Amino acid sequence: MRRWNGWGDDQFALELPAEGQQFLADRIGEATPLADATLESVCAQVPDSRLAPHPLIDTGAEIRVRHARGQSLCDWLAMRSGHFGVFPDGVALPETSEDVRTLLAYAQANDVKVIPYGGGTSVAGHITPLADARPVLTVSLAAMNRLIDIDTDSQIATFGAGTPGPLVESQLRAEGYTLGHFPQSFELSTIGGWVASRSSGQQSLRYGRIEQLYAGGRIETLRGSLDIPTIPASSAGPDVREMVLGSEGRIGIITEVKVRVTRLPEQESFHVVFFPTWAQARDAARELVQNRLQLSMLRLSNAVETETQLALAGHPGQIRLLEKFLAFRGAGDKKCMMTFGVTGTRHQCRHALSEARKHCSAYDGVYTGKYLGAKWAEKRFTMPYLREALWQMGYAVDTLETATDWDNVDALLGKIEDNLRQGLTDDGERLHVFTHLSHFYGQGCSIYTSYVFRTADNYEDTLARWQRLKQSTSRIIVENGGTISHQHGVGKDHAPFLEVEKGELGMAAISGLCQIFDPEGRLNPGTLIQPINK
Amino acid sequence: MRRWNGWGDDQFALELPAEGQQFLADRIGEATPLADATLESVCAQVPDSRLAPHPLIDTGAEIRVRHARGQSLCDWLAMRSGHFGVFPDGVALPETSEDVRTLLAYAQANDVKVIPYGGGTSVAGHITPLADARPVLTVSLAAMNRLIDIDTDSQIATFGAGTPGPLVESQLRAEGYTLGHFPQSFELSTIGGWVASRSSGQQSLRYGRIEQLYAGGRIETLRGSLDIPTIPASSAGPDVREMVLGSEGRIGIITEVKVRVTRLPEQESFHVVFFPTWAQARDAARELVQNRLQLSMLRLSNAVETETQLALAGHPGQIRLLEKFLAFRGAGDKKCMMTFGVTGTRHQCRHALSEARKHCSAYDGVYTGKYLGAKWAEKRFTMPYLREALWQMGYAVDTLETATDWDNVDALLGKIEDNLRQGLTDDGERLHVFTHLSHFYGQGCSIYTSYVFRTADNYEDTLARWQRLKQSTSRIIVENGGTISHQHGVGKDHAPFLEVEKGELGMAAISGLCQIFDPEGRLNPGTLIQPINK
Known part of the structure; x- marks a missing residue:
């Protein structure tokens, strides 16, 4: 069954190998996990619904708990601590567009706010209800899945x-x-x-x-x-x-x-190349995309991410051998890992692979074949489960992402990592911070930074740590030529930073557009556009 | 110098070869040209400007004539007859963004309407001033060209x-x-x-x-x-x-x-393939794009356009030889011509060309090499000059374009061509109508139809002919799953048809968006969105 207080199915857990635990302990210290609230205790807190009864709406406590939060670290802390704050007053599961029209008419007639809910995977607070004098209805589209x-x-x-x-x-x-x-x-x-x-x-x-x-x-x-x-x-x-x-x-x-x-493509495979330095790896990646090689996927880890991924992979013996081989070929301590995919007809894949290998060689890239690429493909959706494993060891993990033009990639990446690394110095805490580039364009790419820190002694202080890191780094992003989000969206967490990016007139256009459809601000208030009284 | 009453530079003229003239005469009859108005006579009609003087604004007659119309057939008839109707009250040529801000402030302060003007090449009435109680200022960006x-x-x-x-x-x-x-x-x-x-x-x-x-x-x-x-x-x-x-x-x-x-690419070349039938040609083109071959350009003429292009090319001896060769290879009377381009590194071009040729062969395409492709590239921007040559023979030519999904391409193409072909039956006039597909997408493509008809005895009747053809075919396009424009835009000519495509709510969003920036409707009124009282 789906976890009520974390990511994914509770039958699946990702184990962090012992070497990975040691790797983190060496870098940021050993940690003590915080205690989790139980589903029962949270359900007991859920207040009476303020919604007028309707056959399409369920006002039961558990369903309201399960639709109250997304998957941001702030949501995670709320779910783990049991301090949810606000719950929706009910959840509807419409089966047709007509049901949705009925629910909107109900919301209009009964002065109800409405939050649309997809998979509940927002990491930016899209689906979190705000405290409101009017009742809040969450509309899940889960039954419309065909x-x-x-x-x-x-x-x-x-x-x-x-x-x-x-x-x-x-x-x-x-x-x-x-x-x-x-x-x-x-x-x-x-x-x-x-x-x-x-x-x-x-x-x-x-x-x-x-x-x-x-x-x-x-x-x-x-x-x-x-x-x-x-x-x-x-x-x-x-x-x-x-x-x-x-x-x-x-x-x-x-x-x-x-x-x-x-x-469906005839063929698809993923390949890994290691470069001796970041500068070579980054230039190789930029040239691949600016020369329009027909790749289907491209990802480039910086040196710390490369080291972290190898440490967390398990199989230390094999990894040691790989690293010896790479060092012999020139990719030593500062090596950066590139993963790329080729997809299409057999002929297209052969051509793209041959071109990409030739191209990477020119930047001293060491091609290691399909094995690590296949591992990446196998685990491509399991990373979110890692948060659960880390949490149980007393570590909190979060990610920040943006996109910027090529002439700004290194500068912005440096500012983001530096800010995070020094973000908890006042608490005497170190952070483990690493980054990859992905989603490559001729103009630039996305920057995706992960950071791990120890939870504090209690939830309030842990949340305060996260807020300091998130707020200050978000501001750095938008004030230095990055978008507040390349792929996660705005939600409520990023809304305060949107105007720096869009400008006053851009914001007027976006909020004006929303008002055309929803003059009373009934739909998902606080998301995308900050409430005016904030 | 740029023609004041037609396309392009007056030092350049495209000659229609004798075979081309005969080809048209056989299909729609010989024609008699209408007499052109002179620039002097038109300048003499220009009324006094209603604009308050401003150093950035020129209110001279000739500049106002030269900025009064675009290049639609309706504009063409206005320019040739001298019946312009409305002229802008003045033309400004700002050199900086600051100049533009100054002009907008002037427009606001003096209650003036403003039409932005780029190259004056609109074929949908974007830059045509409407009769207005308030003065109209055309702002040309021509001086900002660096x-x-x-x-x-x-x-x-x-x-x-x-x-x-x-x-x-x-x-x-x-x-x-x-x-x-x-x-x-x-x-x-x-x-x-x-x-x-x-x-x-x-x-x-x-x-x-x-x-x-x-x-x-x-x-x-x-x-x-x-x-x-x-x-x-x-x-x-x-x-x-x-x-x-x-x-x-x-x-x-x-x-x-x-x-x-x-x-700049290392290499670029254009190639021509003939297919025996439309069905084979269309399927081959669709598969090329749905299989993501790395082509840089693709265009497919139907049988009548293929025949027309060969007839208008001149060199009848060479064309006869080509047609013999094609017929021998199976591409006879119903043959359809595909032009495609490959662009990129030498290796990319070689790979794409080899793939495309293999692919076309599977649909019985006859590859004829680069010669005709080079001819296409050489003449790619000269087609608009043909209107001048045809006009001087008494023929009017216009084009209509749309885009639609693949499952609708043949049906919509047929409806457009049929409607045009029968459009002047009441006048006892035949039309020469032909089409190509271009701008290919996995989902569909654009349909670009040209039509030639004889001008009537006078300008009024010629305009009425065009209006009947344009209006009825535009309606057919939007009522049958096409967009009112794939590449020409909306302007004033297409504005009445936009709501069928966008729906009432879509139109509310678009006009609401314009109102956010321009609540008084001062900018380019009548373009994109029809005036409410229309």
Whole structure:
């Protein structure tokens, strides 16, 4: 069953090997875990619902607990401590667009706020209810999880918006197709959530971001149904699709999503290359993408991430041998690991692989074959489970991500890592901080930084540590040419930083757009746009 | 010098060979040209300006004539007949963003309407002033035509918005770069106009549409300057870039455009393949793009366009030999011509060409090498000059374009061509109608139809003929799953058809967005959104 207070299915746990534990203890010290609250104790806190009864709405305590929080570290601390603060007054599970229209009419008639809920995987507070004088209804799209139609001529598939990643791919696979959208949250996040938050998947280099995959569909709004027809491309004015993408529930509830799909590839494989230095690795990656090599995935770990991944992989004997081999070939202590994928026809894959290898060699890259790439592919969605393993050892882990132009990548990466590394010096605490680049563009790339720190003696101080790290680094990102999010969205956590990026007029346009559809601010208040009185 | 009443430079004329004249006469009859008005006679009609004098504004008659119309057939008839109807009250040529702010403040203070003007190449009435109780000022960006900055790490170039195609490419070429945006209007249209109207170029398959190339920049609005920072990709809410793209002057005046550029390719070549039937040609083209072959350009003429192009090419002896060869190889009377381009490194081009040839062979395509492809490349921007040659023979020519999903391409193409072919039956007139597909996507493609008809005895009846053809076919497009424009934009000519495509709520979003920036409707009224009292 799905964990009520953490990531994923409770039948699956990721073990941290002993070498990994030692690696962390050496770097930031041994730690003591905090005690977890029980589901029963949290359910007991849930107040009476303020919602007028409705057959589509469940006001039971447990379902309200299970829909109260996402997966940010702040959510995690709330769930583990049991200090939720606010719960939705009820959860609805509509089965059709008509049900959603009924619920919106109910919300309008009864002066209720509405939070759309996909997979509950937000790491930016998208679905967290704020304290409100009016009741709050969470609308989960979980029951709308089917492939409704596929047009194989036009390669357009229509899904219920609540379809999670594995059901998207399995239903398409049965027809010989793939969407190719693989965010790390793939196991739980939904196709509607991807659209609402402008998601990006690990193979965006081949398949595109959700902006490129989203072809149209249906959004239920307080002003009626918005149907966006599928058209391959158009110059007919501003694109309404682009107003829905990233709207984070503020203009309506996405109920049907039409996406551009691709025939299953003949072949796919992932490959790993190690470079002696960061500068060589980064230049090689930039050139790969600026020269338009037909790769399907590209990821580049900096030296600390490379070291961390090798330490946490287990199998220390094998890793030692690998490192000897790499050092002999010139990739020693400062080595950086690049993983790339080739996908397509046999001929395309052969050509792309040969080009990529030749290219990496020119930057002293040491090609190590498919083995480590296959390991990456095998574990590509399991990283979020690591948080559970670390938590049980007394460590908190979080990630921050942005994107910026190539001329700014190193500078911004340095500022983010430095700020995090020194972020808890006042508490006498060290952080373990490491970064990879992914989602490569001719113009720049995303920067994805992970950080691990010891929890404090109690939840309040642990939360305060996280808040200091998150706030100060978010400000550094937007004040230094980065976007506040390349793939996680804005939610409530990033909303205070959005205006630096968009400017006053840009914010006026975004909030004006939301007001066109929702003049009373009934939909997902506090998300994307900060409340005015804040 | 630039023609005041037609396309391009008056030193360049395209000759229609004798065989081409005979070809048209056989199909739609011989024709008699209408008499052209003189520039002097038109200047004499220009009324006094209603604008308060301003040092940045020129109210001379000739400059107002030269900025009164675009290049739609309706504009053409106005310019040739001298029946312009409305002229702008003055033309400003700002040199800086500050000048533009000054002009907007002047417009606000003096209750003046403002039309932004790029290259004056609109074929949808974007820049045509409507009769208005208030004075109308046309703001030409022609003096802002320079490369301001290039960041070669991030491959971002900044241009003045009035930079026309040839100056974009020549200034980039000097740095070793290309934008790769080549609409047919390339010689005259501007980078700001491309953004404002969501343009698409002939090599969009490699370089993307202007949506993919536009990285940000500056727009001067009545509420102040909107600066969009360059970020490679972001999930931080709805994309402000996408609100500017296609805004057609309704939210502000684009003054600086930042674009994503590419290093000049090592190689580029264009190739021609003939297919025996439309069905084979269309399937081959669809498969090429759905299998993600790395082509830089793809265009597929139907049988009538193929026949027309060969007839109008001149050199009848050589063409006869080619046709004999093709017929021998199975591509006879119903043959369809595909042109494709390969661009990139030597290795990429070799690989793409080999794959494409293999692929086309599987659909009985007859590969004819690079000669016809080179001819296409040589003449790629001269087609608009053909209108002048035809006009002088008494023929009017216009084009209609749309895009639709693959499952609808044949049906919509058939409806468009049928409607045009029968459109003047009541007048006893035949039309010559032909089509190509271009701008291919996995989901569908654009449909680009040309039609030639004889002018009537007078301008009024000729205009009425065009209006009947344009109106009825535009309605057919939007009522049958096509976009009202894939690459020409909305302007005033397409505005009445936009709501069918966008829906009531989509239109509310677009017009609401414009109102956020321009509540009084001062900017380019009638364009994109129909006036309410219409």
